[in-house]
Amino acid sequence: MDKQQESELLDGHIRLSPSIKTLESKFKDTTVSAWKIVLAVFELHPEYASGKATNMAEMIEVDFDTNRRMPFSSWLQKVISIYDHKKVSILNGRLLILGLGLLEQDLGNYLNEVDVIRDLAGEIEESLIDLLPKRPGPWAKALLWSVLTRKEEEVKGLEKLSLSLSIRTVIDKLGKDLSTSPGEIVKELLELNPEYGNGKAKQFIKWELITRESARVGDWILGLRKLFDSDKIPQLHGRLVIIGLTMLSPELKHLLLAEGFLNGSRPDSCGKLEMA
Secondary structure, rough: OOOHHHHHHEEEEEEOOOHHHHHHOOOOOOOEHHHHHHHHHHOOOOHHHHHHHHHHHOOOOOOOOOEEEEHHHHHHHHHHHHOOOOOOOOHHHHHHHHHHHHHOOHHHHHHHHHHHHHHHHHHHHOOHHOOOOOOHHHHHHHHHHHHHOOHHHHHHHHHHEEEEHHHHHHHHHOOOOEOOOOOHHHHHHHHOOOOOOOOOHHHHHOOOOOOOOOHHHHHHHHHHHHHHHOOOOOOOOOOOOOOHHHHOOOHHHHHHOOOOOOOOOOOOOOOOOOOO
């Protein structure tokens, strides 16, 4: 197989679109960041993300905390590895950006907050989550839920969920459309319920439970509802939401475990849980 054939058929199954081949030539023999690749795709396709690509292509490279660089071919292999080869026959620009967003948390957070992830996911024919062969990690799962649950009719469905008074109070206070970290939701719940964690909640109220994950409040709650078996757990309450958020956020879990806050609060103590 010559180099051209090898380029067309990476990893045995997925072909590369003309746009991706253009990027291969552009970044040949250089190391590059995921963000710079995204900008390059936007330059080629200003129509992407409902036209948002037009403005984003003119932006300078954002200084993300994890703005690592590697050869373009390495990024390509990493992105290809997350897709189901039986369902993705051609890797195009949109799928490349979505894949990079799932691989690089800071990049994914940024693209999610400016609605690029949502728009790109809506522009592909298939459901994004159906294109992934394995259950994604906590960060990818949170991002995917943020994308998949942000349809207007589903956000309205937030009002139909069985939620405890504490949860509804937090949603009303923060606003369902506020983009925030899971730590902020936990902090609000602890202020309402200082008896949580055998009284340890009082000390955490003063803490800044800052984590890098970010999504709309309504998206977090809708995502948590999908996390638990609704037949066995019909109502989401404060303790369950905190436990669920630690399942989605390793950083939050580490913060709470370090102080023994989660001791004796294993998820399965709340009933049989099934991942969506």
